[in-house]
Amino acid sequence: MASTVGLGIFLALLFAVLLRPFVTGRVGVVLLCFLLIVSASVSHYLDAWGVLFDKGLVRNMVETDTREVRELLSLPAFVDVFWRGILPAALLWFVGIRRAEWKRSTIHTALLGAMAAGVASALLATSYGTLASTFRNHRELRFQLVPTNYINAVYGYLKGEDVTSGAILRIAPDARRTPSLSARPLVLVLIVGETARAANFSLGGYARETNAALANRDILYFQNVVSCGTDTATSLPCMFSGLGAEDFSVRKARERENALDVLLRTGVSVQWLDNNSGCKGVCARVPTQQMPTSGIDGLCGEDACQDEILARSLEERLNEVKQDTAIVLHQMGSHGPAYYRRYPAPGKFQPTCDTNRIQSCDRQALVNTYDNTIEYTSQNIARIVDVARARAPAMDIAVLYISDHGESLGERNIYLHGLPPMLAPSEQTHVPMLAWLPARTQERLKLPISCLASVAGQEYSHDNLFSTLLGFFGVATAAYRADLDVLAIARASRACGNAPLRLTLK
Ligand SMILES: [Zn+2]
CATH class of the missing domain: 3.40.720.10 (Alkaline Phosphatase, subunit A)
Structure with missing residues (x-):
């Protein structure tokens, strides 16, 4: 339980470190609003459908037709996404984010980074075994972590990692065996x-x-x-x-x-x-x-x-x-x-x-x-x-x-x-x-x-x-x-x- 809470804090800090340098002024608002709404939508479908968000799912979404999309849209879905994503995004839109000078933003990022490193060391020292075996046994967890799951999935889909050209590189094209003199199979x-x-x-x-x-x-x-x-x-x-x-x-x-x-x-x-x-x-x-x-x-x-x-x-x-x-x-x-x-x-x-x-x-x-x-x-x-x-x-x-x-x-x-x-x-x-x-x-x-x-x-x-x-x-x-x-x-x-x-x- 303590390791779960610790992991939650670590992930929040880690995402804060990654986002902090970009979250300033109008650009920051747009970026966060986008992340909030998309993350709320993805989270809704993870919870409601128990799906895992990987590049296969992205491919399905791209190749789907409007009838299937309509089946996914419903009032409860909209309410959930509104509550978790649109409302916080709207608040942020009106409140805005002050433009920070780079010095300040660098200091903030460094502080957040130090805190994340501190939590990570504490976690490794106390619950390495539990965490390692949890991740090993539940590889699906990485497909459930918002927002990295959909960012990874879209990246993986665009990169076409699982689409091989179909042409298999021939190795050892000169390979030969001298015919055996033995009648017995080897x-x-x-x-x-x-x-x-x-x-x-x-x-x-x-x-x-x-x-x-x-x-x-x-x-x-x-x-x-x-x-x-x-x-x-x-x-x-x-x-x-x-x-x-x-x-x-x-x-x-x-x-x-x-x-x-x-x-x-x-x-x-x-x-x-x-x-x-x-x-x-x-x-x-x-x-x-x-x-x-x-x-x-x-x-x-x-x-x-x-x-x-x-x-x-x-x-x-x-x-x-x-x-x-x-x-x-x-x-x-x-x-x-x-x-x-x-x-x-x-x-x-x-x-x-x-x-x-x-x-x-x-x-x-x-x-x-x-x-x-x-x-x-x-x-x-x-x-x-x-x-x-x-x-x-x-x-x-x-x-x-x-x-x-x-x-x-x-x-x-x-x-x-x-x-x-x-x-x-x-x-x-x-x-x-x-x-x-x-x-x-x-x-x-x-x-x-x-x-x-x-x-x-x-x-x-x-x-x-x-x-x-x-x-x-x-x-x-x-x-x-x-x-x-x-x-x-x-x-x-x-x-x-x-x-x-x-x-x-x-
Ligand atoms: Zn093996």
């Missing part, structure tokens, strides 16, 4: 995890046995892997884009091909199986199957089915494999805040936090619940490895798992994820990665597992995925970088009897 199963953080993987030294299911399965774990972003919408496109974290933007990625497109173009069959909220554009040109969200006995809850469903689908897909194939499995993983729904109850670690209001739980219960999701993810990776192992006599198959970003579980009062990578704690950016390669695949790739093991402790990031995927399938192109391909790094390692790979400078 198959990569790539599991893209969700919200799994390396800190809770016992393979990486976590004290609890969260990866027991992976023991005795010849899994190779990579200790130091950093994610590109701290949310799915950034990390997923980023890791397949080949842009690298430094050059990446969601918009850039949406307008160009990614690693999967290059694989498709060079004759690799690519499939995307999704048990999450979609592939964020990565699979736009790839055969995709969204997993069902209900109807499978014992596997589905209110809003989704457990990740086991992916192993079942994979089994069917592998039965049909005739050529070199990449199959991406996008898991639900540890997607919060309802961690307790991400695994079959009761879970190995008890007691648990069976609510999505995770701040209200005992911290240990919250960690138990999250650890149960990791333990369940381990079981699923094990299932997938077993499915792959069963097919290994017929194909050269490998399994690679990598998480999209980590998660905060209340450390320093931070929950969930999505902080800007510059500020994000390592819990949100240090992600688990692991690989499974049976003997014949090692032969096919000319990569003894000992070579790969010798470089497993090095530092990697999502930037490595693009070239590793191309390298796995032997795609030659100028866009491929051997110094980022984990397999090439391993082949060139000293443990493999070679001098370390010379890094090419960008």
